[in-house]
Amino acid sequence: MATKRMRPSGTWEYIVRRKGILPKPLSLTFDTEAEGDVYVRRLEQMLDAGILPEDLVERRSDLITVDDAIRSYMTKVSLPSSDASLLNALVGRWRSHPLTGVDYQWAEGWVKTMKRKDILAPSTIRHYVGALARCFDWVVRSGSPSLATNPLRLLPKRYATYTDEDTAAVRVQDKAPKEDIHRDQRLMPDAEAVVRRILAGEKPESRQRGPELNYRPAMVFLFELAIESAMRMREMYTLELGQVDVDRRTVFLDKTKNGSKRQVPLTTVAIRAFENYVDAVKDEDPEMSGFEFDGGRLFPWWDGSRDRKVLAGVSVRLSGQFGRIFDAAGCGQVTFHDLRHEATSRLYEKTNLSDIQIAKITGHTDIKMLMRYSNLRGSDLAERLW
Structure with a gap:
């Protein structure tokens, strides 16, 4: 629950805390207690759902989670339909994961999940990584202190290809690893x-x-x-x-x-x-x-x-x-x-x-x-x- 107090000026200050979503306590000021109660109640409901409202993203770039970064990018940048479709599929996947926690280990872990849990084709993995990498590029260029570099750009060549360990992890599930299919079909x-x-x-x-x-x-x-x-x-x-x-x-x-x-x-x-x-x-x-x-x-x-x-x-x-x-x-x-x-x-x-x-x-x-x-x-x- 948020804490609140009346300032000497007569305005009301609210302090909102949410570990994993807000890197540090958020201070909000309202003219009346009734106005503050209504806004903070709605804000806390969204934070409980792992959603950071767009107006807070605008005001405090250091508060952006991965999910918020995707939403903000899609709102502010004109995207091709292919990227929009891919990013829409990713929205909600990291609602409470802060951008400060996005590093190379996170990137490797995501790719490993797509291979070993989702069992996606290498080409599909590259499409998802490419779309999110372009989103992170935008975040970095925006000067957000939460993401100084884009770890997805550090992934090695052939990162989407199934390794022997990936293959073994998939076969344990009685499933087969995916391979790239290069269509060479011609109309004779x-x-x-x-x-x-x-x-x-x-x-x-x-x-x-x-x-x-x-x-x-x-x-x-x-x-x-x-x-x-x-x-x-x-x-x-x-x-x-x-x-x-x-x-x-x-x-x-x-x-x-x-x-x-x-x-x-x-x-x-x-x-x-x-x-x-x-x-x-x-x-x-x-x-x-x-x-x-x-x-x-x-x-x-x-x-x-x-x-x-x-x-x-x-x-x-x-x-x-x-x-x-x-x-x-x-x-x-x-x-x-x-x-x-x-x-x-x-x-x-x-x-x-x-x-x-x-x-x-x-x-x-x-x-x-x-x-x-x-x-x-x-x-x-x-x-x-x-």
Whole structure:
């Protein structure tokens, strides 16, 4: 319970103590006892739940816990959706852990927990660590006395890879350790031809009917745009008509996964597919019934909401629909995201662009990550040899 006393000036002083959340007693002053009782009662309820109110974070940076740092960072910094999703998953995990207790041993312990208790894939561990590391970078730059250095930046290379000890700890639980899965799935020419025929409305062989194609012209254009531009699914279906510049053969993306803006050049194939699609909508193609460009949206599946759950729902539905198309085409192992792999690989195969130039097209900020997408076929490489 907080202690309170009336000062000679007539104001009321309250002293609040909470070990593990407040590094030192917090002194608050109010004009009246009634005002102080109401505020402190609410404050103590939040502290009991391990939550430090934002107004205290603003006033006393030395009072920030890990959870408060995450909340403050998400409030004050414009984050890409990927980081926001990861940090939202971490909110509440360290509600009462002070930043003063964040050191290298804490960082190592967290990584060990993700491997031995949560049994996460190394790539997932790196995503979580990367998102929180960027949050801690912001805290350090803010000059908080509670966190002078970022211990997550001190983790060694391959920190997310399961060691022999990690593996043994996981197997004791009758579970298997996770390994990185580097997808190298390519859309082979024969399978691509079948996919195009199905998208054109042809019934797959050995099937009584083909998959249902809602807004078929839009599905055709989305497929062509994906395989010609290397854009991510969400980057495409959230496009507005005004973002496509036919004369300059570019698409301007102002909201991407990593938060940066970029211009994506379009091939003549993509431009032709765009024009065919626009004609279908404007000519009131029956298969696009109910959709028009009045709202500015390029595709019909998205209502313009930026709510993460809405976006995730659209992504799931489109992924499922294309999954059924690929399955009907006999290449069910291919996913829609593999089209980004395919498009990136074709940039390497069909152009003389440098890694940096290709990264500007695809939006990769890490060249190592880009190389995971450039899955060049061994047979194609062999043809270039003497």
